Amino acid sequence: MLLEIKNLNVSYKTVNGISNVLNNFELSMDAGDIISIVGESGSGKSTLGGAITKLLPPSAIETGSVIVDGKDIVPMSESEITNMRGTTIFMIFQNPLNSLNPVKTVGYQLMEAARVRNDRSNENLDEEAMERLVIDTLRSMRLPDPEKIMKRYPHELSGGQVQRIVISMALILRPKLLIADEPTTALDVTIQAQVINLLKELNRDYKMSIIFITHDLSLAYSISNRIMVMYAGRIMELNDSEEIIKNPKHPYTIALLLSVPTKYKTETKLYYISGSPPSFFNLPAGCKFNPRCEKAFDKCREMEPDLIVSKGNSRIRCWLYE
Ligand code: SF4
Structure with missing residues (x-):
């Protein structure tokens, strides 16, 4: 296994208090995998990217383990992680500069x-x-x-x-693990396609594992073999890309797909998810998606569902599937 995240907690110390972004987060990835992390701004996906590359800001408080190529990077000093940067872990930012x-x-x-x-x-x-x-x-x-x-x-x-x-x-x-955080957002569509193809070539020719962070489900589908949908610092659904796109289960995944222009549009007007993601200082009780979920029922407002293992590679966090 190339990457194993166990019981990871990341919070930030701010003037308004502590905000808990990732709680008991777990994820594993084999060499040669491409996994996309998809979510709106404020879903915690960039915090996750920062934890995997040990590039979190000084205000971050981190516990748990992030094992990359057999080594836990959470307790590492700057000089130890510097020895892994480049050839083991490499980060591509949205702004390449x-x-x-x-x-x-x-x-x-x-x-x-x-x-x-x-x-x-x-x-x-x-x-x-x-x-x-x-x-x-x-x-x-x-x-x-x-x-x-x-x-x-x-x-x-x-x-x-x-x-x-x-x-x-x-x-x-x-590097064995490449983390690309919205690497194509600032580029025009033709260059975007070139960058996606180059990343796929790196994966195919060198068995390089890639974590692709994006807000765009169709872009995630074009590059990865697994997609993880994040909301409020939680994994909401994780499955093979094909299944996520063709047979989405979680109401948030379905809503994200309906918001993708043209291909998944079912009405003349483009669908949008009402409301906005919650602040980490003021998360709702129960399921964190419940204020925006069209399928929410009483239990959703009272108790938060666990992430359960469904069939094969599939994981889902929703009371509709308990
Ligand atoms: S648990 Fe309830 S509120 Fe949350 S996604 Fe499922 S149906 Fe919607």
Whole structure:
């Protein structure tokens, strides 16, 4: 198993008090899996991404374990996690500029990545071979004139080019686990499709596991073999992507699918989920989705359902399935 999250709790200390975002969170993932984490803003999906990469803000209080490639990263020091960053865990952010150093050229940063890979893998490439590797990688990303691009600074390139530079870095480092947090949101549709295809190639060619964080169920379906739907810091439904899209069970998953433009639209007007996700300071009693759920009944307002194991890979948190 590549990733095993056990009994994970993450809360934030704020001026308004403590907000508990993740409670007794559990998830496991095998090498080569692609799992998408889907939810609206405020569902806790980015906190989960931060916990898996150990990039939570200083105000976060974290307990439990996040075992990546056999090592629990929760108690790790900064220097211990630094040794895992790049070749074991690699993060792609929504704004790709966050992954790069603004005052170093693209070439400098990619050569650094090649040196890290070389040191940790004992491949013994010399500088010339590493430069060839970097140039070939940029070319395989369909970036024109790689030698010229290497001399540029990140801010001199377009958003789509910078995201492909970051993916080139992942290709050079070949991490076991790649976490992509809304990596295509800031890109136009054509570049979006290219980025999805590049991530799929990384998964296919290097058996790289990917956690894809998104608010977009159709994008999740296009890349992952499993989808986890999150709401108010809880897993609401987890299943094979095919099942989630073709046979959704949880009322929240169904509502998210109905909100996807055109394909799942059943009426002339696009469906929307009324209300907004609850604040972590003021979560409703019972099922956390009950104020917005069209199927809610008395029990939903009084008691919170557990996440139960349904058939095969399927998990669901809803009184309709108890
Ligand atoms: S438990 Fe009740 S409120 Fe929650 S999703 Fe199921 S039906 Fe809706």
